[in-house]
Amino acid sequence: MEWCLKEFNEIPNGELYELLKARVDVFVVEQECPYPELDNYDQGSMHYYLKINDEIAATVRMMPKGLKYPNEASIGRVMVVKKFRGYGYARELMQKAIDYITTEWKMEQIKIEAQVYLRHFYGSLGFEQISEEYLEDGIPHIDMLRIQK
Numbered sequence: 001m002e003w004c005l006k007e008f009n010e011i012p013n014g015e016l017y018e019l020l021k022a023r024v025d026v027f028v029v030e031q032e033c034p035y036p037e038l039d040n041y042d043q044g045s046m047h048y049y050l051k052i053n054d055e056i057a058a059t060v061r062m063m064p065k066g067l068k069y070p071n072e073a074s075i076g077r078v079m080v081v082k083k084f085r086g087y088g089y090a091r092e093l094m095q096k097a098i099d100y101i102t103t104e105w106k107m108e109q110i111k112i113e114a115q116v117y118l119r120h121f122y123g124s125l126g127f128e129q130i131s132e133e134y135l136e137d138g139i140p141h142i143d144m145l146r147i148q149k
Contacts, residue, residue, distance in 0.1 A: 002051045003096065008043045015056075019049060022056045026079045035137040041068060041076070048097050050089055057084040058093050062101055072111040072145070073101045094125055098146065108148040116140040 004015075011019065024037050044067045049059035058081065063074040075097050080090050101107050114122050116133055122144050123129075131143035 004047075004049050004051060005096075005100070006047050008045060008047065011047060018056045019047065019059055022059060022081055023077055023079060026081065027077075030082065031139065033137050033139060046100065048093060048100070050084075050093060052084065055081070057081055058089040060093050060097050062097050064105060065107060069111050072109040073105055073107040074111050075101070076112065090121070091125070094122075098125065102148050110146045112144050112146075113141050114144050116142055119144075 008016075020037070028034060028037055041063055042061060045061040045063045047059065047061050050057045058079065060078045061076055063069075063076065065071065065073050068074045068076075075094070078090065078094060080093075098110065101110055110127075111130075112122065112127060113136065114127070117140075119129065119142060125146065127144035127146045129142050130145045133140050133142055135141070
């Protein structure tokens with residue numbers, strides 16, 4: 001098991017391909033949601049991911065203040081590959097991302113766009129709902145905000 005934290009340009013080509021393929025497999029194929037997975041935020045983001053036996057198991061991207069939102073950092077593309085689910089990797093990865101943003105970037109606010117069915121998971125990590133439900137690419141979402149206290 002290996003936790004990796006890299007800027008976009010530090011990710012080796014083969015690993016980047018694996019990361020993007022895993023995200024497409026989950027968000028586009030598994031969730032049956034054709035949408036533009038490559039959205040030009042990756043290049044300015046930090047990428048945290050877990051490799052198990054040289055396979056991508058889980059990944060998240062962290063966007064600094066100003067990249068997606070003017071006043072908040074953001075966490076997105078949170079996913080665990082199907083065969084690695086049920087081991088707590090999503091929670092561990094999210095906590096690592098939160099710790100990085102609050103410690104390294106000194107950010108007190110983190111904003112996310114969460115799929116509605118994950119509201120309680122993100123709530124357990126300190127995020128609070130700040131919007132009504134809305135559809136994004138046909139999937140119900142809500143905006144959530146975590147304020148470091």
